[in-house]
């Protein structure tokens with residue numbers, strides 16, 4: 001089996017440091033705002049290993065396994081896979097870089113060197129994927145997380161987000177409403193399902209307050225999660241807001257994409273659109289959107305987006321494909337239109 005060299009950095013990826021407080025003891029886990037555990041590789045390596053952009057994959061190294069979502073990038077070197085540090089067992093089932101590579105101790109200082117090693121890469125076979133948002137206090141140790149091949153917990157401002165996947169060996173569709181009744185704090189209050197297609201959206205409310213929201217479908221079908229996240233902070237949901245819960249957005253709402261610049265609250269979709277309109281440098285983006293003009297921690301990601309999406313560096317077809325894949329990334333921000341399947345209310 002072909003192998004690539006794996007590299008992780010001591011600082012993780014930029015989105016893990018957006019509190020601007022990299023030295024607060026014990027706070028690293030709280031800072032994880034990255035969409036999910038990931039592995040960045042070139043499109044050429046992805047083709048060689050048989051994995052696609054945003055597909056779940058398993059990396060296997062001398063220390064064990066790392067399960068993550070593949071992200072294709074032209075900024076990575078061929079033959080190398082980047083994986084971010086700081087995902088711990090509290091936040092994911094199998095994405096600790098310390099568990100992937102063998103640790104070599106410096107004979108004098110005793111410091112471990114665990115940032116480079118050879119790994120193999122293969123698709124992670126799953127039969128279903130789901131996104132669960134659950135209210136604080138209900139979610140600390142969500143027991144249903146281990147009912148599959150992959151899980152990751154991502155703290156949002158007002159709820160906890162769980163990415164779940166599994167079902168490689170399931171030979172019959174799962175009854176997701178029964179699953180929700182078993183694992184979630186309140187019974188489903190409204191839902192929209194397509195059993196034949198294996199899709200479901202559902203939400204649970206208690207005294208008018210949102211307690212959980214579930215989508216069973218590939219993450220590419222997620223709406224923007226900031227609108228839903230804000231609903232968890234409301235004492236009661238009524239009228240139009242309640243009716244829009246399964247869609248996950250206000251009617252006609254534009255989606256800025258996952259946050260890239262936290263200082264100025266600028267999202268990836270907004271940035272990619274600006275690049276494609278001609279602002280194809282970090283300076284031009286700063287002048288138009290202000291991103292990258294304060295702490296600067298988002299500048300590496302801005303450079304990467306410029307490299308990937310600038311009109312003169314990619315052909316139109318590839319660029320359209322890349323934009324499509326980034327706007328559907330797992331971080332929850334893509335399509336505001338819900339699948340047209342019947343809605344049921346309990």
Ligand code: FES
Pocket residue numbers: 260261262263264291292293294295296297298299
């Ligand atoms: S995150 Fe601080 S300038 Fe972008």
